[in-house]
Amino acid sequence: MASKRCHRDTSTTTEFLKGCGQKKRKGEVKLSFPELEELSRQLLVASSSENENCVRILLNYTTPESDAEFVVQSILSLQTFFAVRLLDGHVFDSGLRTMFDDFLAHLIHIASSPLCKFHLVRMAVLEAIMVFVKLNKKGHFCFTLYQSLIQALIYSPLEVDFFLDSLVSNYFNYIDVRYFTFMTMQNICNTLDKRISSGNNYVTQDGPQASLDHSISKIHFILSHIPPLGDSDTDFEVWSEGFLSKEGDNQVNPKRKEGKDGSEKKDKSAKKRVKLKLKFTKAWMSFLKLPLSVEVYKEVLVKLPQAVIPYLSKPEMLCDFLTRSYDVGGVVSVMSLSGLFVLMTQHGIEYPDFYQKLYALLVPSVFMARHRAKFLELLDVCLKSPLLPAYIAAAFAKKLSRLSLVVSPSGALVIIALVHNLLRRHPSINCLVHQEFHGKTYSHYGNADVASDIARGKQGVDVFKDKESDPLKSNAMRSSLWEIDMLRHHYCPPVSRFVLSLENDLTVRARTTEMTVSDFSSGSYSTIFKDEMRRRVKQVPLAFYKTTPTSLFSESDFPGWTFNCEQLKVM
Structure with a gap:
């Protein structure tokens, strides 16, 4: 029975694809939405020889120019198709692998496109990308894909608050996402610094150019919204597998017994804390090298004392930045005082000209x-x-x-x-x-x-x-x-x-x-x-006045002074 059903579904898929081909030859390139839904269902039951044809047609609708309902349907279908094969451990052939890479490129393009205005499209795009960040490397975090997404959002000349807010609310509570976000921020800041040194004040990522201040503002938004690492167990929750662990780390050592106080678990947490602090420090120090706008500069100075300095691996590294800010004068000096005072009182920094x-x-x-x-x-x-x-x-x-x-x-x-x-x-x-x-x-x-x-x-x-x-x-x-x-x-x-x-x-x-x-x-x-x-x-x-006053002040209020009213009128 199963083989007959498979054969019947395959035949239906073949006939459906022939019908799509006939429409294309007649010049009717666009499918109706019911036809697109049918194609999506056929994709999941089609034989391997017909997968590429279904995927190729659906890829045509994963573009910012397509209607929102077509884009969402195509993304969900392709996401399910590729995710199932990644979970099963199937290796893509060369043609299907190329289409998978094209699908990821289409998703990132939609995320940074000015035509991506619908909430459902944005949700589908971000969810699909993050699914493949998790599955593309057999459950391990795919840093390359994640960095491509963040770069596209930062280099985009558009406001991408939805994507950034969604990352903050849905993913930044995981320690591994925070870790790789810091790595991404460090790489992007270093790249921008090199471009600025070479005289290029604009940033681009295979698309429209964004102003430098706009991109720096987005970087600051991401860095300032990554929650600090606390002491609770939830702060060490991971989103992907194998985060900061080597092969064999999860195996139990029979010669080592964990104490009642969970000392082994504490050691692992301490190591993760140290590594996360190091990435946190590198990301912020790379960011502070960039030419910050006045608005971002002020926001950074306000945030440093409580949200940055306590979590740096070496807070003394901020001494140069804060002393330069303190020498600027005006409001910037006033706002840098707080961070400089923390360094002097808690980290032993000496500043002879402070007072x-x-x-x-x-x-x-x-x-x-x-x-x-x-x-x-x-x-x-x-x-x-x-x-x-x-x-x-x-x-x-x-x-x-x-x-x-x-x-x-x-x-x-x-x-x-x-x-x-x-x-x-x-x-x-x-x-x-x-x-x-x-x-x-x-x-x-x-x-x-x-x-x-x-x-x-x-x-x-x-x-x-x-x-x-x-x-x-x-x-x-x-x-x-x-x-x-x-x-x-x-x-x-x-x-x-x-x-x-x-x-x-x-x-x-x-x-x-x-x-x-x-x-x-x-x-x-x-x-x-x-x-x-x-x-x-x-x-x-x-x-109390016995008579109505004729002037605001009387002459007795100014002893020794005389006022020549006539002369004042002439003047």
Whole structure:
């Protein structure tokens, strides 16, 4: 019975293929969808001599130009056909092997084509490619095919978020997929670096050219979405067979008994962890050599401290990249501070000019930057060491106090908190709170004009050099925090109230506590307004006028000043 059925199916297939041939001779190249479905069914029962004809017809419909339903049907049929033979261990003949390679090439072309817009087509393409990544080498991971897929996605000028998101959600939880993804990223980054060195600023992979920034952005997306290796057993789950194992590794050694604590299993996990860390490190270091756009540069600096540095085999390798970033200035320097601080405090990296560069970052714009909260919190931590020299602590306190006069009210609040912590941690600079000058001590300022002005009691003289970039030369220890006293009369009530916290004797540490900078670092006009609206005020200051005022300010508000209104009108 079986042989008769096989013969009947074969005859049907032969007749069907003859009908397809007759349509082709008549110029009717395209099959109807029911005919395509019938061809797909015949492919699974056809004899080996007729396989190539069925496959050849279905390959004509695995193109981006074909209708979506035709593409999906053809892909599923060919996927099933080739997958069954790979699972059975059948060796393809030369003709069928060529068609299999063509089928894989068609799938990768569809994945990077602008015509691949339908969700079902994308799902079918990605699933088919990943099936053959797993089966093409007898269950072992086919790195060549996987790398070809990733290269096509990265070099494509199109947005391929669907494919990248699908890889992240469905495959990146397997340790072997992560391992080979890191290898692919390293190879692609090295290739791009060579092309850039040769003067070629565009990337291509047998198709339309993509901009360099676009491709680098995709690489960053993949690297930043690969989950880190944890300690649970699920983190070592593999997708393919034989990952990082040599022949005979899975055999049990009769002379070696595994302990109750699973020591042998732990050893294997430790080896996998070391190898994955090595690939992780090589991939990221290759990526950081590329010319990153400003947007990607900022995202990388934000991600490095927590998502990259802890998982590098040698975190010290990032020292050059972070120090170069720190020397750039502006927002980039602010954002690189976090990673550099991690290297200094946790990995023993020395950076002699750290505090001088940190001091130079204190400009008004930093209090309006997007990542100001993280910077201000790190600034507070960097100034926490009791071994910090008094002149550095004084310079930071004075520079912050000067900035409080020009920044927004939210910036003034966080500055008061920072200065409060500095005065409490470093009693040696408490003299800045109310420093008086007497007699012959002015010769130490090194400026005869300034010394004579102070000696004559001339008001408004401050020896602090606001524009000096070196804390040692700023003369901060010879100045005073008069700017903080000015904040008592700040136009914003929360600032004037908060500055009263410095009235306490901060040298007596038992009476005071450090302020949490994070409570103020994210402040804005909106947060201040909301806080004021929630306050319950018992007394409200009111202004009464016997006559309707004719100007915003009265002459009594400016003693000694005269205003010629007629002259102003003429001007």
